[in-house]
Amino acid sequence: MTAQLYLDGVERSFDGFKAITGLSLHVRKGELRAIIGPNGAGKTTMMDIITGKTRPDKGEVFWNEKVDLTKTDEAGSARLGIGRKFQKPTVIESLSVEDNIGLALKTDRSVFATLFARQTPAHADRITELLHLVRLADERARPSADLSHGQKQWLEIGMLLAQEPELLLVDEPAAGMTDDETMRTAELLRDLAGTHTVIVVEHDMEFVRALNCKVTVLHQGRVLAEGSIDHVSANPEVVEVYLGR
Numbered sequence: 001m002t003a004q005l006y007l008d009g010v011e012r013s014f015d016g017f018k019a020i021t022g023l024s025l026h027v028r029k030g031e032l033r034a035i036i037g038p039n040g041a042g043k044t045t046m047m048d049i050i051t052g053k054t055r056p057d058k059g060e061v062f063w064n065e066k067v068d069l070t071k072t073d074e075a076g077s078a079r080l081g082i083g084r085k086f087q088k089p090t091v092i093e094s095l096s097v098e099d100n101i102g103l104a105l106k107t108d109r110s111v112f113a114t115l116f117a118r119q120t121p122a123h124a125d126r127i128t129e130l131l132h133l134v135r136l137a138d139e140r141a142r143p144s145a146d147l148s149h150g151q152k153q154w155l156e157i158g159m160l161l162a163q164e165p166e167l168l169l170v171d172e173p174a175a176g177m178t179d180d181e182t183m184r185t186a187e188l189l190r191d192l193a194g195t196h197t198v199i200v201v202e203h204d205m206e207f208v209r210a211l212n213c214k215v216t217v218l219h220q221g222r223v224l225a226e227g228s229i230d231h232v233s234a235n236p237e238v239v240e241v242y243l244g245r
């Protein structure tokens with residue numbers, strides 16, 4: 001199997017505590033993958049390792065088979081096309097929805113370009129395309145502060161997409177969303193898969209079910225189970241450490 005993202009035998013300790021213990025994860029290009037697991041399972045540390053925020057003590061982490069992510073920092077992984085959406089929003093509330101996307105667009109960021117090249121037709125078309133994708137076409141001119149919590153999360157995803165990532169790492173997107181927003185977010189992430197690789201960390205099992213994708217269960221820093229939601233939900237160990245709680 002060729003994996004776009006390949007982790008094998010990864011270990012990481014913090015002050016003697018093993019947060020990641022022999023973690024292996026293979027994700028194909030264009031795949032949508034959900035990561036679940038109890039608090040402290042190592043989900044955030046795993047994403048920190050993928051993005052180069054944290055270095056593993058041991059193990060292999062490869063991107064597109066050739067690039068060694070253990071030697072890359074956060075800026076480097078972003079340049080490689082690895083985008084991360086944190087739970088905490090970074091939307092600038094005083095700006096319109098459109099301007100938030102515009103600022104995030106991958107453009108020539110030299111001072112000259114910023115001053116003189118804003119809002120070219122191509123720029124405006126790209127903003128329109130992204131706003132449709134993230135279900136915010138009707139909110140284009142609204143101040144971002146007026147958006148609902150769920151809409152802000154979608155805007156945040158739009159801002160990430162503006163950077164043209166190949167892989168999106170999305171941390172608990174459904175937290176705090178209404179049921180309707182949660183289902184629409186699952187739909188949005190399913191739309192993005194195929195043209196992007198998407199890894200979603202989430203606790204909301206209804207949302208994970210709606211993603212309709214392969215699920216990896218982490219526990220004590222390693223993979224406890226992997227497969228369809230029905231497959232992992234039927235695993236007694238998964239029920240014991242996570243689902244039964």
Ligand SMILES: Nc1ncnc2c1ncn2[C@@H]1O[C@H](COP(=O)(O)OP(=O)(O)OP(=O)(O)O)[C@@H](O)[C@H]1O
Pocket residue numbers: 014015018019037038039040041042043044045046
């Ligand atoms: N920088 C750090 N220093 C010390 N311990 C850390 C550090 N980062 C993570 N840990 C520990 O490693 C373990 C795994 O944490 P991690 O945040 O990766 O889990 P998680 O699965 O994301 O949990 P949650 O669902 O609560 O966010 C935890 O016990 C945590 O306390």
